Structure formats: structure tokens, C-alpha cells
Amino acid sequence: MTTDRLSGMAFLLLSVFVMIETRVLPLGTHSRPGPGYLPLLLSSFLAILGVILIVRGRLASSWRSVKWPEGLHALAILAGCVFATLAMETLGYRLVMLILMVFLFGVLERLKWWVVCGLSLGLSFGSFWLFDTMLKVILPRGNLGF
Amino acid sequence: MVETLQNLYLGFSTSLTPINFFYGFMGCLIGTLVGVLPGVGPLAGISLLLPTTFGLNPTSAIILLAGIYYGAMYGGSTTSILMRIPGEAASVMTCIDGYAMAQKGRAGPALAISAIGSYIAGTASVIGLMFLAPPLAKYALRFGPPEYFSLLVLGLLVLGYMTGGSMVKNLAMIVLGLLLGMIGIDHFTGYFRFSYGLVALGDGIGIVPVAVGLFGISEILTTAGLSIRPEVLKPRLKDLLPSKEEMRDSMAPIGRGSLLGFLIGIIPGSAHVISTFISYAVERRVSRHPERFGKGAIEGVAGPESANNAASCGSLVPMLALGVPTGPIPAVLLAALMVHGINPGPMLIKEQPVIFWGLIASMYVGNLILLLLNLPLVGIFVNFLRVPYKILYPTILMFCVVGVYAVNTSVVDVGIMTGMGVLGYVLRKYDFEPAPIVLGVVLAPIIEMSFRQALAMSAGSYVIFVQRPISLVFLIAALAMILLALKPLLKKRKDWRERFTEAEKAENV
Numbered sequence: 001m002t003t004d005r006l007s008g009m010a011f012l013l014l015s016v017f018v019m020i021e022t023r024v025l026p027l028g029t030h031s032r033p034g035p036g037y038l039p040l041l042l043s044s045f046l047a048i049l050g051v052i053l054i055v056r057g058r059l060a061s062s063w064r065s066v067k068w069p070e071g072l073h074a075l076a077i078l079a080g081c082v083f084a085t086l087a088m089e090t091l092g093y094r095l096v097m098l099i100l101m102v103f104l105f106g107v108l109e110r111l112k113w114w115v116v117c118g119l120s121l122g123l124s125f126g127s128f129w130l131f132d133t134m135l136k137v138i139l140p141r142g143n144l145g146f
Numbered sequence: 147m148v149e150t151l152q153n154l155y156l157g158f159s160t161s162l163t164p165i166n167f168f169y170g171f172m173g174c175l176i177g178t179l180v181g182v183l184p185g186v187g188p189l190a191g192i193s194l195l196l197p198t199t200f201g202l203n204p205t206s207a208i209i210l211l212a213g214i215y216y217g218a219m220y221g222g223s224t225t226s227i228l229m230r231i232p233g234e235a236a237s238v239m240t241c242i243d244g245y246a247m248a249q250k251g252r253a254g255p256a257l258a259i260s261a262i263g264s265y266i267a268g269t270a271s272v273i274g275l276m277f278l279a280p281p282l283a284k285y286a287l288r289f290g291p292p293e294y295f296s297l298l299v300l301g302l303l304v305l306g307y308m309t310g311g312s313m314v315k316n317l318a319m320i321v322l323g324l325l326l327g328m329i330g331i332d333h334f335t336g337y338f339r340f341s342y343g344l345v346a347l348g349d350g351i352g353i354v355p356v357a358v359g360l361f362g363i364s365e366i367l368t369t370a371g372l373s374i375r376p377e378v379l380k381p382r383l384k385d386l387l388p389s390k391e392e393m394r395d396s397m398a399p400i401g402r403g404s405l406l407g408f409l410i411g412i413i414p415g416s417a418h419v420i421s422t423f424i425s426y427a428v429e430r431r432v433s434r435h436p437e438r439f440g441k442g443a444i445e446g447v448a449g450p451e452s453a454n455n456a457a458s459c460g461s462l463v464p465m466l467a468l469g470v471p472t473g474p475i476p477a478v479l480l481a482a483l484m485v486h487g488i489n490p491g492p493m494l495i496k497e498q499p500v501i502f503w504g505l506i507a508s509m510y511v512g513n514l515i516l517l518l519l520n521l522p523l524v525g526i527f528v529n530f531l532r533v534p535y536k537i538l539y540p541t542i543l544m545f546c547v548v549g550v551y552a553v554n555t556s557v558v559d560v561g562i563m564t565g566m567g568v569l570g571y572v573l574r575k576y577d578f579e580p581a582p583i584v585l586g587v588v589l590a591p592i593i594e595m596s597f598r599q600a601l602a603m604s605a606g607s608y609v610i611f612v613q614r615p616i617s618l619v620f621l622i623a624a625l626a627m628i629l630l631a632l633k634p635l636l637k638k639r640k641d642w643r644e645r646f647t648e649a650e651k652a653e654n655v
């Protein structure tokens with residue numbers, strides 16, 4: 001299996017998914033195209049591109065040749081982003097950022113504890129002050145008032 | 147001519163007010179920092195700072211954001227010359243001869259020529275922008291929905307062709323971007339499309355979470371785990387002066403780079419990146435001693451550095467005159483105007499002269515500020531490179547989260563940003579270029595509206611797109627792009643796009 005063939009299959013699957021989802025939208029007529037008209041046209045085009053990638057992807061590099069040396073690190077950072085998304089409105093911006101920064105600086109990067117404390121507190125409360133207090137962007141306080 | 151000068155006077159009286167001058171200066175300063183720091187490109191920088199401009203008037207906002215864009219082109223050369231790490235993609239070519247000069251102890255003149263070239267190119271291309279955009283906008287008033295649709299199709303195809311790499315992959319990215327741009331309420335019928343009950347998706351996927359995710363987050367995910375600690379050279383002010391010979395050798399490349407960059411900038415695609423590759427190739431071709439290239443030829447710094455600055459200015463021509471962005475950065479600038487209730491398009495220059503001419507004048511002033519910032523203060527900016535990446539990336543990540551949240555005060559946007567980050571990370575691994583996705587997201591509503599209006603005008607006949615002469619010309623040009631992309635299939639020789647992609651990959655290794 002090559003990288004191009006794998007990508008082609010992903011596009012083909014995506015196009016089929018969009019086509020299925022488009023069924024609930026009115027297609028309209030040629031003179032009055034409905035909300036499903038262009039998405040259906042585009043997903044058909046995407047399917048064609050997917051097929052071209054599968055057919056012509058024979059000579060591309062093997063999918064195994066794609067290396068992920070930073071994969072675990074990336075996964076941990078991603079987990080931090082997901083946590084921020086899910087917890088921001090419940091715990092509040094400052095607390096979430098504090099936890100995220102402690103995780104990144106302390107757990108992931110293993111910086112000295114006083115550097116972790118200084119940077120995490122400074123960045124989470126400093127950015128709140130800059131955006132919320134100074135720039136009047138309302139950031140979530142959460143259930144605890146943070 | 148008199149009218150242009152009167153308008154320019156209006157522009158200077160706007161851009162030199164203390165508040166606009168301040169935002170112009172801040173834009174240049176932040177842009178230089180964005181350019182200096184590897185991993186924070188101008189696109190992510192502009193996207194992150196977009197929410198901070200909501201409280202400003204539209205003129206100040208666009209002056210600040212445009213300052214970041216062209217400021218990053220100045221700053222990008224610093225890391226390329228001193229560390230052989232391109233601060234942003236348009237400085238890749240500067241690494242070759244810039245770093246070679248630094249190793250020979252000529253880092254100062256390389257930095258100076260890069261700043262002087264950027265200044266000359268930036269100023270010259272603002273003159274081009276000033277004279278080209280208004281007549282182009284007047285001409286575009288003749289465009290109806292079919293012409294706009296064909297123009298946008300052409301723009302997307304040119305972007306797909308010019309981006310380099312596989313045209314099929316680039317087209318797939320464009321289609322993916324267009325599909326993402328169709329999420330939300332259909333403005334013709336009020337139907338919710340692909341929103342799965344999420345009210346926050348009613349307005350569609352925003353450009354900021356998409357851009358920050360695809361470029362900012364994916365860059366962090368790719369580079370955070372790698373432990374690189376490059377050596378940082380620190381030039382002294384007195385070492386900056388180029389010799390007479392170096393000045394003489396640089397003048398013609400600066401002139402050629404300025405012209406080439408401006409013209410390439412107008413064409414859709416990652417113009418500022420492509421222009422540097424073409425400028426470098428041209429300089430090498432016209433040089434009497436091409437063997438010096440790669441070993442510290444000052445022409446290899448002067449040409450590409452001038453070209454990327456001129457291209458960043460050239461890319462503003464179609465954005466301001468037609469309302470059509472030619473790449474992801476003009477697309478975000480366009481989105482910034484729309485956030486402030488300004489409708490981009492051919493009427494912008496006529497209806498909003500203060501914004502247009504204020505921006506033009508601020509660019510004259512900004513280029514001068516950047517020259518002053520980049521020469522004497524280069525030593526200070528270099529210090530930012532000493533901040534370890536393990537401290538830098540969580541800080542950038544925090545700004546990504548707060549910047550994206552601030553646009554709509556919505557955690558859904560933070561989730562979209564995270565999703566786009568994963569998508570960008572995987573796409574990079576599989577050799578896909580994510581830039582066309584951003585443009586697709588921005589253009590989707592305009593392209594769909596003009597497509598449906600055109601079909602309504604013609605009672606459902608597709609012939610309307612080839613019946614109208616301007617539309618036909620655009621479609622013929624689009625067809626030419628497809629045929630050009632098919633050329634490598636018939637010929638065994640590699641075309642410039644393949645060589646461009648290979649050179650980019652080689653530099654990234």
C-alpha cells in the first residue's frame with residue numbers, strides 16, 4: 001500500500017460520506033440549484049480525484065516509509081488541546097491554561113519546578129489579563145469563578 | 147495622476163495619525179518577530195492577532211495586519227542568514243547563500259543587503275499597487291456572477307498549479323476546502339448543512355480556526371518533539387555595512403527581484419515563496435560566475451529577499467481590486483475586512499478610500515520603519531532565537547487557543563482548531579500542501595453564490611459561462627492551467643514545479 005493510494009481511498013470514503021449526507025438536502029433544479037447541488041458536484045469531483053490517486057499511486061512511497069518520531073509528543077500536545085476544548089467552559093480559562101501549561105512545561109518537557117511554576121502562572125494569568133482585562137475579550141470563568 | 151496624488155495625500159493624512167502610526171509600527175514589529183521565529187509564520191501570526199483588532203477601527207486593523215505580513219518578509223531573512231533555518235517559507239532560498247556568507251564572516255552585509263533590498267522592493271511594489279489596483283477595480287465592475295465564478299475557478303486552479311507538488315493532490319485540497327466552507331446555513335434557502343445540530347456551526351467554519359489549526363498547531367505537533375539547538379550568530383552593528391563591490395553586485399538583482407516578485411505576487415499561489423525560487427534561478431542564470439552561487443554570492447540574497455517583499459505587496463492587488471485573495475494570507479486579511487463590515491470587491495477603493503489609501507500610505511511608512519528596525523536592532527531580534535523551543539511552543543499554543551476562542555467566544559472553534567491541527571499534521575506527513583484548503587474555505591460562499599446566481603440567470607444553462615467573453619477568457623486560462631499540469635505526464639523531463647518541490651523538500655531536510 002502506498003501513501004498516494006491510502007490518501008486516494010480516504011478521499012473516496014470522504015466523498016461517499018458527503019454524498020450520503022447530501023441526500024437530506026434538496027438538490028433543486030439546474031435553474032434553481034438547492035443547498036445540496038454544489039456539495040454533490042464537489043464530492044463527485046473529489047471521488048474522481050481519489051480514483052486518480054489510487055490508479056496513479058502505484059509508484060509513490062510505501063505508507064510504512066512515513067516516520068512518526070515525534071508521534072507520542074504530538075499525541076500528548078493534542079490531548080492537551082482536547083482537554084482545553086472540553087474543560088474551558090467548566091473550569092474556566094485561567095485554571096485550564098494553568099493545568100495545560102504545567103502539563104506541557106512540567107510533565108512533557110521536564111523543566112525545573114520553579115520555571116514550570118513561574119511560566120505557568122505568568123502565562124495563564126498574564127494572558128487572561130491581556131485579553132480579558134485589557135482587550136475586553138470575555139474569557140470563560142467556569143463554575144469555580146476562574 | 148493628480149487624482150492619485152490627492153488620494154495619496156488622503157492616505158498619508160490617515161496613516162500618519164498617531165493611532166494609525168502606532169498600529170503600523172506595532173504591525174511591523176510583530177511581523178519582524180513572526181518572521182524571525184521559526185514555526186510562527188505570517189499566516190498564523192495574522193490569524194492569532196485578528197481577534198485583537200476587533201475593537202479597532204477597520205483602517206487601523208488592516209494597517210496592523212498588513213504590517214505583520216510584509217514585516218514577516220523582512221524578519222524571515224535573519225534566521226536564514228544567521229542559522230540556516232528559514233524563519234518563514236519565503237526565506238528558504240536566502241539560507242543557501244546567506245548562511246554561506248555568514249560562515250565567511252559576512253553575515254552583516256548579507257543582513258544589510260537583505261533589508262535594503264526588501265525596502266527598495268517593498269516601496270517600488272507599493273507604487274505598482276497604487277497605480278494598478280484602481281483601474282483593475284474599475285474594470286472588474288463589468289463582472290457579473292458568471293465572470294466572478296470563472297475568475298474564482300481560474301484562481302483556484304492557478305493556486306493548485308503554482309503550489310507545486312502533485313496537481314491532483316492540490317485539487318483535492320481545494321475541493322476539501324470548498325466542502326468545509328459549505329458547512330453552515332445555506333444563505334439562499336436557510337437550510338443547515340453538515341452542522342449536526344451544533345448551533346455554533348450555523349455561521350460555518352471560521353477562517354481563523356482553520357488557518358491556525360492547519361499552520362500553527364500542525365507546526366507545533368511536527369516540531370515540538372524534535373530536539374534541535376542550533377548555534378546562533380550575533381552580528382555587531384559596525385559589521386553591517388556592505389562593501390562597495392557588494393552594493394554594486396546587489397543593485398541589479400534587487401531591481402529584477404522587485405519586478406519579478408510583484409508580477410508573480412499578482413498570480414494566485416504561494417507567490418512570495420515561488421518568487422524567491424524563480425528570482426534565485428534567474429540570478430544564477432544571468433550571473434557571469436554562476437559557480438559562486440551556493441558559496442556565498444550576495445546576488446543570491448539580494449534577488450530572493452527583494453522578490454518576496456515585492457510579491458507580498460503584489461498579492462494585495464487582486465485582493466483589494468477584485469476582492470479575490472490569491473493565497474491564504476490575503477484570504478485572512480480579506481476575512482479581517484469582512485469582520486469589520488467592509489465588503490471587499492471592486493467597489494472597495496471607491497467606497498472606502500480612507501481604508502485603501504490609508505493602507506497604501508502606511509506601507510510606504512512601514513517599509514521605512516522596517517528598514518530602521520531590521521538594521522540596527524537585528525542583534526535584539528536574534529536574542530529571541532535563544533528562547534528554547536520547549537518554552538516557546540507552549541506559549542504559542544496558549545496564544546493559539548485564546549486567539550481562536552476570542553473570535554466568536556466559542557469553544558467549538560477551539561475544537562475545530564484542534565481538528566484542523568491533526569488534519570494539517572497528517573497532510574504534511576503525506577506530502578499534501580494545506581494552503582489551498584484555507585483559500586477554499588474563504589472562497590466557498592462567494593463561489594457558490596456566483597455559481598447559483600449564474601445558473602439562475604441562464605435558466606439552468608451552463609453555456610452562460612462560455613457565452614460571455616470575459617468569463618470565456620478566464621475559463622480558457624483555467625483549461626491552459628490543467629493542460630500545463632498534464633504536461634509532465636507526456637514529457638519525461640521534470641517541469642519547474644517538480645524541481646521546486648524537490649528543492650523545498652531538500653531544504654526542509
